[in-house]
Amino acid sequence: MENILHIIPEIFIFCSALILLILGLFIKNIKLINNLAILSLLIAVALVINQPYQSIYLNSYVIDEFSSLFKIMIFIGSIVTLVMFVSSREDLHINLYEFPILILFSTLGMMVMVSANDLLAMFIGLELQSLSLYVLAALNRNSLLSSEAGIKYFILGALSSGLLLFGISYIYGFSGNTNFNLIAVNYNSESLGLLIGIVFVLAGLAFKVSAVPFHMWTPDVYQGAPTPITAFFALAPKIAAMGILVRFLFNSFGELYLDWQQIIFFISIASMMLAAFAAIAQTNIKRLMAYSSIGHIGYALIGVACVSSEGLRSLLIYLMIYLVMNVSVFTAILSLKRNDAYFENISDLSGMYKNHPFTAILVALMMFSLAGIPPLAGFFGKFYIFVAALESNMVFLAVVGIIASVISAFYYLRIVKIMYFDEPKEEFDGLNIRSLQVLFYPSSFLVILFFIYPAPIIQLSEYAIKSFY
């Protein structure tokens, strides 16, 4: 029996979720519960940082640089969501103490995901986070859109879990193992069954990262879910699913990469191109961000498709920058409030720079950054992705990537255009809530000033891929 203390951060999150669940029954102060949840996430960050790197429980669970970095990114996503929740819970009609608890459970599921080194551990983690997310998407019961989002996400999510399980059973059947490393040793590289298994597992995971052609749920769920939950969708689960995708492919099928590389290649191109065109016609800013996130996942997948240390490094750089940019953008979306009502139409931003000059310039710069215009952080993300692509001789992928980035520049510029070139509308409440300011300004300045000294992020991601290369 191995020591249970190896997974102390997971246990800590689990226990605090349960304690808060009980506390919630007696304490009607939702803000307190939320703050306690934030506190426990912060403690978990410290616990993760101090964890020794090892692989435990018959090598089915791995704690290494890679998983720790992903866990910290997930914690940041969860904390941001909870902070957003505080400021908007009443106006969005989601003033329920279950919210922080569900976020904690979902976070726990993601922690298990990124550390999983076994098909079953992966599935358990994935389901734990998905089940919490189904509920979260439908949390605003009185809103038709929110319920629709929840149902849609649930049905499609269940389907994708089915595909994933189906794939897992194939892989188990044809290799005799569920452990990633053992699969890598025992598979028969000529068996078609294994390939079918990979395809189905990839389909399930592509659904979670919302890559084309498994992206259909994203715009509807993004639009329907209350904004803090949309932010959570954009921040945490995608990053976690990307982590498990990498570990699954590289640990168990690293040698077989010629087979799955084409799949990633295709979904990457499809995601970038579809997102670039589909986003142009959007009128709702959350829908637009949904397509934008599909496109960004397409870029991140280039890093996976390269199957090289540069590729993984660029993937991590990209995800970190993506996380920070999205924190800023979603906080800004949450500040579009007037008379206790939230606005989500892009046309509502019209002339925003007259009333909110400082917020507007930062949002505009975020848009330029999402479009990958230097000197903002988004450019460096794309730069490293293309470095990796050219280094692996994937010139076609890089060329499609830059073409898609020019096309997508159009819809990002459209937001800037509406904010700056159109006639101003009534004033918004703006970023007058301290908790939103705390999120918005640091994340924006991080993106804008990233170019001054980008070396630490690059070194950090080089450090985090040590267990693969």
Add this chain to the structure above:
Amino acid sequence: MNELPILSILILLPIVGIFFMTLIRNNNDQSSNNLKHTALWISFLNFLISLYLLFAFNQQDAGFQFEERYFWIENGISYHLGVDGISILFILLTTMLVPICILASYDSIKFSVKEYLIAFLALETFMIGVFCSLDLVLFYLFFEGGLIPMFLIIGIWGGERRVYSTFKFFLYTLAGSVFMLLAIIYIFITAGTTDVSYLLDYNFTRNEQIVLWLAFFASFMVKIPMWPFHTWLPDAHVEAPTAGSVILAGVLLKMAGYGFIRFSIGFFPEASELFAPLIFTLSIVAIIVTSLIALVQEDMKKLIAYSSVAHMGFVTLGIFTFTVQGIEGSIIQMISHGIVSAALFLCVGVVYDRLHTREISRYGGLVSKMPMYAFTFMIFILASLGLPGTSGFVGEFLVLLSIFSINTYFAVFATTGVVLAATYSLWLYRRMIFGALIKDDLSEMLDLTRREIIIFFPLITLTIFIGIYPKPVIDIIEPSAKKIVNQVNGKLN
């Protein structure tokens, strides 16, 4: 390396200015005047610093001076700055034009003054950065970063069709530049570094050169702009506010010419030699076609914009002759065009501020009401058509001289451009300034104000000075131009 990091100071000073300006409230006339003065003095200070740079510059040294190099992203991509005889004049051009632009916008910008000035100072940082950076990634950063403030300047303070124009400007230039980004990444992977001074001695294989050259060409041909990708320029010029046009014509187009000299022929001499006939053909088509288009324009700014394309045709002709005269000629042509076309746009701005139209047919006979304006406008029109004794002549003459030594036919066709330039420029002048003053609203036109005289004075002085005595300018350029030509010829043989 023991002295002041003067290039970094040049780059950072406008940022410091921006920081101060964000602290100034903008709620009444007094504070908006304060903002204007702050921006003006910051940019003027930057001009003084760049003058110091010119005096400290060692003219005998052909290599890079005032070099600064710090660890930036990772090994191979560093923060590396430096100037040589080719880039230093562009820095001066930039630092000179920015205060003039700010001064020119004192009355014409009515709203969001603070944002406008911040955008201009940010643009100055990016422009100076382009000419100083000796690292390709850093260069790309500044080259593309300048799009953001320019996008806003055209889009917010522009004319009626500003949205269309600014999107066209942004997307055209972005689409061209991303190929250069891929090329830079390829260079980084094969050569292991993006340091310019290292890459100038690096030998790419012939096939690599061809592909990389085309990628750089895609970016620079859109930016400079060469026919047939010039259509964004007239649109952008027409809709941009006066100062925006000035900077666009005065500096932004020169970034591409500078890029051709520094990177295209510096890194890829074989490919440049291979594609030189293509460049000559496109340049001559540009010179003749855009001059003819300029003849039929109804809009003053559009006319000058098309003439810019024709003038930049001479620049590309000169660069790809690979002769010292050709390169010197192109640089002087760029500097001269930077001064003259900037001044011409300012001249348009002067009458536009008074009558709010740029239609040529609305004017006529201005000489009787605005004699000083007529004189100023005449000098720049003559400089634009390359009259001996003005700066326009020196550049064009050197370029034509060098192209004659390469190929007579090209030279003959290029020379027709000079005749056409005279036609459209003088015709513009005649329609606006001469003739009888019959239109009623023109009778109230006032001559140049003191502020406008201050704006035009340095430009006139420089135009005539370079035209009569170009030696100091040539002395600065010559060692570096010789070095480049020797390097290219050395690699080709």
